[in-house]
Amino acid sequence: xxxxxxxxxxxxxxxxxxxxxxxxxxxxxxxxxxxxxxxxxxxxxxxxxxxxxxxxxxxxxxxxxxxxxxxxxxxxxxxxxxxxxxxxxxxxxxxxxxxxxxxxxxxxxxxxxxxxxxxxxxxxxxxxxxxxxxxxxxxxxxxxxxxxxxxxxxxxxxxxxxxxxxxxxxxxxxxxxxxxxxxxxxxxxxxxxxxxxxxxxxxxxxxxxxxxxxxxxxxxxxxxxxxxxxxxxxxxxxxxxxxxxxxxxxxxxxxxxxxxxxxxxxxxxxxxxxxxxxxxxxxxxxxxxxxxxxxxxxxxxxxxxxxxxxxxxxxxxxxxxxxxxxxxxxxxxxxxxxxxxxxxxxxxxxxxxxxxxxxxxxxxxxxxxxxxxxxxxxxxxxxxxxxxxxxxxxxxxxxxxxxxxxxxxxxxxxxxx
Numbered sequence: 001x002x003x004x005x006x007x008x009x010x011x012x013x014x015x016x017x018x019x020x021x022x023x024x025x026x027x028x029x030x031x032x033x034x035x036x037x038x039x040x041x042x043x044x045x046x047x048x049x050x051x052x053x054x055x056x057x058x059x060x061x062x063x064x065x066x067x068x069x070x071x072x073x074x075x076x077x078x079x080x081x082x083x084x085x086x087x088x089x090x091x092x093x094x095x096x097x098x099x100x101x102x103x104x105x106x107x108x109x110x111x112x113x114x115x116x117x118x119x120x121x122x123x124x125x126x127x128x129x130x131x132x133x134x135x136x137x138x139x140x141x142x143x144x145x146x147x148x149x150x151x152x153x154x155x156x157x158x159x160x161x162x163x164x165x166x167x168x169x170x171x172x173x174x175x176x177x178x179x180x181x182x183x184x185x186x187x188x189x190x191x192x193x194x195x196x197x198x199x200x201x202x203x204x205x206x207x208x209x210x211x212x213x214x215x216x217x218x219x220x221x222x223x224x225x226x227x228x229x230x231x232x233x234x235x236x237x238x239x240x241x242x243x244x245x246x247x248x249x250x251x252x253x254x255x256x257x258x259x260x261x262x263x264x265x266x267x268x269x270x271x272x273x274x275x276x277x278x279x280x281x282x283x284x285x286x287x288x289x290x291x292x293x294x295x296x297x298x299x300x301x302x303x304x305x306x307x308x309x310x311x312x313x314x315x316x317x318x319x320x321x322x323x324x325x326x327x328x329x330x331x332x333x334x335x336x337x338x339x340x341x342x343x344x345x346x347x348x349x350x351x352x353x354x355x356x357x358x359x360x361x362x363x364x365x366x367x368x369x370x371x372x373x374x375x376x377x378x379x380x381x382x383x384x385x386x387x388x389x390x391x392x393x394x395x396x397x398x399x400x401x402x403x404x405x406x407x408x409x410x411x412x413x414x415x416x417x
Contacts, residue, residue, distance in 0.1 A: 012124025048162030
């Protein structure tokens with residue numbers, strides 16, 4: 001353990017001891033309090049270390065990529081495959097990197113995500129492993145990096161606090177795909193943190209599938225700092241889990257940056273799906289786009305909290321935010337809290353939010369052509385969510401995510417082909 005890591009973990013423990021689990025008293029956690037984790041035996045989670053499976057679950061999509069696997073937050077060498085990786089690129093488990101590249105870990109850890117937020121503090125205090133990805137100047141990976149995170153595998157409650165450190169130097173380019181699924185049965189808490197630093201003209205496509213079982217609480221915070229002319233394209237597809245929160249905080253610390261945050265989600269049963277974003281325009285001449293669309297059925301609940309901050313010197317900012325939700329049940333619920341905080345006068349910023357049922361005119365149109373109502377509703381849900389997938393910049397990733405979403409919709413509505 002490096003001295004910097006040890007000090008960081010001590011700071012995290014002290015911060016979490018002061019804050020505790022988030023409750024409704026915290027504005028950012030008003031709609032998604034986590035104090036119920038205590039009732040699940042949260043204090044005993046860390047004592048359980050399930051065995052690593054012999055193979056990946058069938059729910060993990062097959063992708064031609066450099067594969068790194070975490071099992072309950074711990075790097076699984078036997079399931080990972082880094083064949084053909086450029087030797088100039090660092091891609092390894094975090095715990096191994098502490099020994100093999102301590103200076104790199106010290107340089108990256110705690111820079112983008114501090115310990116001033118409760119779950120980030122808990123992660124800082126408890127993380128044992130994760131991933132380090134460093135791409136040097138001018139290197140563009142030929143294949144994506146596929147991070148597979150497996151949760152569960154025990155009759156006892158399991159918790160994991162993985163930390164991902166991602167650094168792209170000037171003109172570097174990477175596509176990162178994350179797949180989060182469960183294996184076996186059991187209650188799980190996955191409390192992850194990702195720290196991202198993009199140098200000048202660096203490009204990161206960051207695409208996440210979140211599809212754990214209904215007994216999983218998945219809380220993840222992504223903190224990114226982008227420098228001049230960097231491009232960050234983020235998309236999250238949420239089609240599983242019990243309580244899910246994906247939070248992204250992006251600092252645009254340069255000019256001519258392009259940041260895109262998007263997502264699609266489908267909630268059933270009593271699922272709780274929270275997307276929280278914060279984009280900090282600190283410099284002029286930057287663009288940000290946010291588009292989140294979701295469908296909520298049964299007694300599921302969705303949350304969108306999105307804030308765009310434009311600082312006084314961030315002239316020529318172009319920021320847009322949109323969130324839309326369809327409620328298929330009278331018991332489903334959606335909470336939306338879009339915010340614009342602008343201190344510059346030469347900007348173009350907007351936000352929009354809509355919540356409602358399916359369009360009755362569209363239903364009528366389909367039913368008038370001989371399609372029964374259940375099938376018509378399913379077709380409209382499919383069209384609504386599939387439209388969201390189109391914003392993904394990489395076609396290969398777009399196709400994979402479209403197939404995953406189609407399979408999930410087929411599971412609920414039957415064959416829609």
